[in-house]
Amino acid sequence: MDMKQYIEDAEQALLHTYNRYQIVLDKGEDVYLYDLEGKKYLDFCAGIAVFALGYHNDKYNDALKAQIDKVIHTSNYYYNVPAIEAAKKLKKVSGMDRVFFTNSGAEAVEGAIKAARKYAYLKDGCTDHEIIAMEHSFHGRTMGALSVTGNPKYREAFEPMIGNIRFAKLNDFDSVLENVTDKTCAILFETVQGEGGIYPADESFMRQVKALCEEKDILLILDEIQCGMGRTGYMFAWQKYGVKPDIMVAAKALGCGVPVGAFLMTEKTAQHSLTSGDHGTTYGGNPLAAAAINIVLDLFEENHIIDNVKEMGVYLEKTLDKLVAEYDCVVARRGAGLMQGLAFNRPVGEIINKALDKGLLLVSAGTDVIRFVPPLIIRKDNIDDMAAILRACLAEF
Ligand SMILES: *Cc1c(COP(=O)(O)O)cnc(C)c1O
Numbered sequence: 001m002d003m004k005q006y007i008e009d010a011e012q013a014l015l016h017t018y019n020r021y022q023i024v025l026d027k028g029e030d031v032y033l034y035d036l037e038g039k040k041y042l043d044f045c046a047g048i049a050v051f052a053l054g055y056h057n058d059k060y061n062d063a064l065k066a067q068i069d070k071v072i073h074t075s076n077y078y079y080n081v082p083a084i085e086a087a088k089k090l091k092k093v094s095g096m097d098r099v100f101f102t103n104s105g106a107e108a109v110e111g112a113i114k115a116a117r118k119y120a121y122l123k124d125g126c127t128d129h130e131i132i133a134m135e136h137s138f139h140g141r142t143m144g145a146l147s148v149t150g151n152p153k154y155r156e157a158f159e160p161m162i163g164n165i166r167f168a169k170l171n172d173f174d175s176v177l178e179n180v181t182d183k184t185c186a187i188l189f190e191t192v193q194g195e196g197g198i199y200p201a202d203e204s205f206m207r208q209v210k211a212l213c214e215e216k217d218i219l220l221i222l223d224e225i226q227c228g229m230g231r232t233g234y235m236f237a238w239q240k241y242g243v244k245p246d247i248m249v250a251a252k253a254l255g256c257g258v259p260v261g262a263f264l265m266t267e268k269t270a271q272h273s274l275t276s277g278d279h280g281t282t283y284g285g286n287p288l289a290a291a292a293i294n295i296v297l298d299l300f301e302e303n304h305i306i307d308n309v310k311e312m313g314v315y316l317e318k319t320l321d322k323l324v325a326e327y328d329c330v331v332a333r334r335g336a337g338l339m340q341g342l343a344f345n346r347p348v349g350e351i352i353n354k355a356l357d358k359g360l361l362l363v364s365a366g367t368d369v370i371r372f373v374p375p376l377i378i379r380k381d382n383i384d385d386m387a388a389i390l391r392a393c394l395a396e397f
Contacts (some may be wrong), residue, residue, distance in 0.1 A: 003036040011249075015063035021356055027053025031375050031382050033361065040354070042384055043331070045363040049194070049226045049339070049373040052253040054301055060256060060295050074287060076280065082290035093235045096248055096264035100274075100284025105225040105251030106140025108261035111279060111322050112188070112247045113144045113162075115265060116219045119273040120185035123217075129185035130164040132176060136196030136366075137189060139223055148188055151196070170201055173208040178210065186219040187212075191237035192227035197369045198334045199387075200232075205244040213239040219246040220267060222224075226339070229253035230300060230376055233310040233337035253376070260285075265370035292320025305376050313337035319387045320372070327394050339371040341365055354393040360386060 001009075006024045008126040023035045031054055033041045046052065053060055067082065074080050087099040102108045109139045113131065133139070133148035140146065146154060147161035155161060169175040170189055187209055193199040209212070213220045222245035229236040229250065234240050236248065251261030263275070263283075283289065300306065313336070320333045320342055332343040344351070347367045355362050365371035 063295035118184035138195030
């Protein structure tokens with residue numbers, strides 16, 4: 001069957017929740033993906049900041065194959081070695097104390113919300129606590145995660161949301177203060193906003209929010225689903241300023257393609273929140289998923305992934321800054337490490353389509369921003385190739 005036929009079949013069989021690009025991807029190698037016709041694409045999307053280690057990584061693949069031959073799934077009623085090892089490693093790299101494994105980012109956010117509500121409930125026995133989230137945030141598509149997502153477009157048709165959510169502005173501490181009440185149980189934000197247009201939280205905002213949380217016994221929840229796992233040059237983006245959350249959520253690159261997520265908390269939070277019977281999952285942290293987390297964390301260390309991000313992040317910034325200087329339609333660059341955004345003075349859909357034709361996969365963040373979230377093993381020549389293709393696209397305007 002040819003690619004066009006597959007796409008027609010897809011349009012008949014799949015629910016129409018995505019405007020997909022008109023290619024069927026078939027296989028990957030290093031930082032490249034190939035479609036069914038064998039066309040090669042340089043991948044600056046990485047499955048939306050997921051495939052950090054590059055495609056067809058032998059060690060990663062072998063670890064998964066070995067686990068498949070042992071056992072794929074048991075149940076959280078029993079212990080399994082991969083999950084124990086993964087939790088220990090994740091504690092070590094995050095400095096957090098306790099881990100709950102989920103199957104996705106949204107589920108990790110759900111768990112964080114439940115933990116925060118339980119924490120507040122144990123203090124006063126009330127069930128009217130509030131969470132402050134940020135405008136332009138993105139936390140996932142399930143009802144709880146959607147309720148804290150600061151984009152009315154995603155929420156509108158699905159009202160009512162879970163109650164008692166207020167929205168403040170990232171990097172505007174006064175807007176947080178305006179929303180704090182004696183019912184506030186948590187303040188939640190992405191350390192670097194992804195979907196909303198690549199906006200890093202700044203140091204003073206993080207410190208001020210942290211101090212407020214400590215003063216009022218409010219939990220700080222940081223969403224590191226996209227910006228975590230080395231992407232900004234730190235294992236988790238908050239580590240740059242040392243502003244440690246009470247609860248942290250991770251996913252995306254955590255499993256490098258195997259669907260996993262996690263919410264983690266400090267011991268103090270854990271002692272006063274979710275307990276036996278409060279939360280559960282059939283698949284979360286099953287042996288196969290946990291084997292993925294283990295090999296990902298091993299390979300991050302073995303391959304010095306974060307060192308590469310630090311070096312290539314600087315090079316990517318320089319490369320993108322040149323584009324800002326050269327083209328009137330490119331108005332700004334923002335980001336950290338290998339999580340960068342180029343803001344345009346127009347919608348970027350057409351540019352992304354042209355790039356696809358020329359063999360470069362890009363993804364937007366909102367309508368006017370191109371987001372650059374390549375595999376973390378990217379090299380200078382890949383960045384040069386990306387810039388050359390992007391220039392060719394921009395020249396056609
Ligand atoms: C992708 C993402 C989510 C949702 O993760 P899913 O695995 O798609 O449910 C939540 N928060 C942030 C910051 C994300 O980038």
